[in-house]
Amino acid sequence: SQTIHQWPATLVQPVGSPLSLECTVEGTSNPNLYWYRQAAGRGLQLLFYSVGIGQISSEVPQNLSASRPQDRQFILSSKKLLLSDSGFYLCAWSRPLAEQYFGPGTRLTVT
Amino acid sequence: QKEVEQNSGPLSVPEGAIASLNCTYSDRGSQSFFWYRQYSGKSPELIMSIYSNGDKEDGRFTAQLNKASQYVSLLIRDSQPSDSATYLCARYSSASKIIFGSGTRLSIRP
Numbered sequence: 001s002q003t004i005h006q007w008p009a010t011l012v013q014p015v016g017s018p019l020s021l022e023c024t025v026e027g028t029s030n031p032n033l034y035w036y037r038q039a040a041g042r043g044l045q046l047l048f049y050s051v052g053i054g055q056i057s058s059e060v061p062q063n064l065s066a067s068r069p070q071d072r073q074f075i076l077s078s079k080k081l082l083l084s085d086s087g088f089y090l091c092a093w094s095r096p097l098a099e100q101y102f103g104p105g106t107r108l109t110v111t
Numbered sequence: 112q113k114e115v116e117q118n119s120g121p122l123s124v125p126e127g128a129i130a131s132l133n134c135t136y137s138d139r140g141s142q143s144f145f146w147y148r149q150y151s152g153k154s155p156e157l158i159m160s161i162y163s164n165g166d167k168e169d170g171r172f173t174a175q176l177n178k179a180s181q182y183v184s185l186l187i188r189d190s191q192p193s194d195s196a197t198y199l200c201a202r203y204s205s206a207s208k209i210i211f212g213s214g215t216r217l218s219i220r221p
Contacts, residue, residue: 032207043213044155044199051207090154099145100209102154 002027006091006103014111019064019078021106023091026072031093033074034100035066038088050074051096086110114138115212117200123218130187132215134200137181143203144176146185149214150196158198159185190219 003026013019025031035047046059048066056066063082067075074091086109092100116135124130132146143162147155159174161167161183167174173186183202187194197214204210 044211046208049207057206094207094209096207097143097203099143099157099160101157105154 002093002101004091004093004101004103006089006106008106009104010107010109012109012111013081015083016080019076019081019085019108021076021089021091021108023074023076023103024072025093028072028093028095030071032096032100033068033072034092034094035074035076036090036092038090040087044090048076081110083110114204114210115200115202117198117212117215119213120216121218122215123220124190126190126192126219126221128190130190130194130217130219132185132187132198132200132217134183134185134212135181136183136200136202136210138202138204139178139181141178141181141202141204144174144183145201145203145209146172146174146183147199147201147211148196149199155199187217192219192221195219 005024032051034049036044038044048058050056050068053068064078089106091103094100114137146159148158149155161174161176164176164178171188175184195218197216199214200212201209
């Protein structure tokens with residue numbers, strides 16, 4: 001069976017500090033991978049998705065970036081966090097043309 | 112116009128009753144639809160996928176799809192307090208993406 005991991009689970013960072021969130025998937029190969037952000041009480045905002053190693057599509061221009069250094073690893077980064085970057089960050093995976101499965105999420109608070 | 116539209120709620124339903132959650136979409140070419148449940152502070156979990164017109168049943172859950180009218184619904188029979196959550200409707204889009212609605216908050220009152 002497939003498992004998706006995210007870490008850390010919670011993070012408190014000061015404004016202007018860097019960010020690195022990691023997501024890994026087990027039990028499948030060549031998955032589609034996704035990063036979403038969910039602000040408090042709001043819907044899901046797709047940030048990035050990837051259909052293969054080194055292939056990243058950006059949905060929203062902002063101070064975040066994503067990388068996929070390995071087939072089942074997806075990393076979300078920022079060089080300098082903003083207050084508005086606070087939120088619940090979710091990684092998801094899917095097979096092509098199929099439903100998505102979400103990881104447990106990382107709750108980020110920028111102070 | 113939002114691509115996937117849901118009433119934000121909250122929808123309050125007495126325990127044991129049927130909860131009916133509705134969703135409309137704008138793209139007539141959509142083929143695949145999904146319902147997710149999200150408890151407060153947790154990540155969304157997939158409840159149902161539906162691809163064909165008609166009903167699809169899984170335990171207490173029934174998903175209904177009507178492509179001509181461009182709506183999808185989720186029925187929850189014998190509602191329990193543990194069903195209280197936000198329910199997200201979604202459809203598969205092109206370019207490997209899923210479009211999510213903003214969700215309907217469901218509250219089951221004892």
